[in-house]
Amino acid sequence: MPIPGRWRAPYQRARSVDIEMTAYALLTYTRRRDVSGAVPIAKWIVSQRNSLGGFSSTQVDNTSLFSLSNNELRQKDHFGL
Numbered sequence: 001m002p003i004p005g006r007w008r009a010p011y012q013r014a015r016s017v018d019i020e021m022t023a024y025a026l027l028t029y030t031r032r033r034d035v036s037g038a039v040p041i042a043k044w045i046v047s048q049r050n051s052l053g054g055f056s057s058t059q060v061d062n063t064s065l066f067s068l069s070n071n072e073l074r075q076k077d078h079f080g081l
Contacts, residue, residue, distance in 0.1 A: 016056045019048050023060070023067040030071045038071050 014022075022045055029038040045064050048055065055061045
């Protein structure tokens with residue numbers, strides 16, 4: 001529990017535009033079949049979800065989920081799963 005009268009750093013989440021642009025970067029890595037480069041990007045995007053499992057807007061939801069699902073399909077194809 002925070003101590004009254006004491007300054008506390010606010011919890012900060014990435015801006016919507018940052019998440020969306022990162023999702024486009026993930027699509028680029030996925031299309032290049034760069035699995036090792038795509039994994040940390042995908043993990044970061046997943047870590048930006050809100051408490052309901054979505055993102056900050058419908059546009060970011062769509063872009064992020066599209067890039068994550070494409071990445072998952074490429075990885076399964078890459079590893080023969």
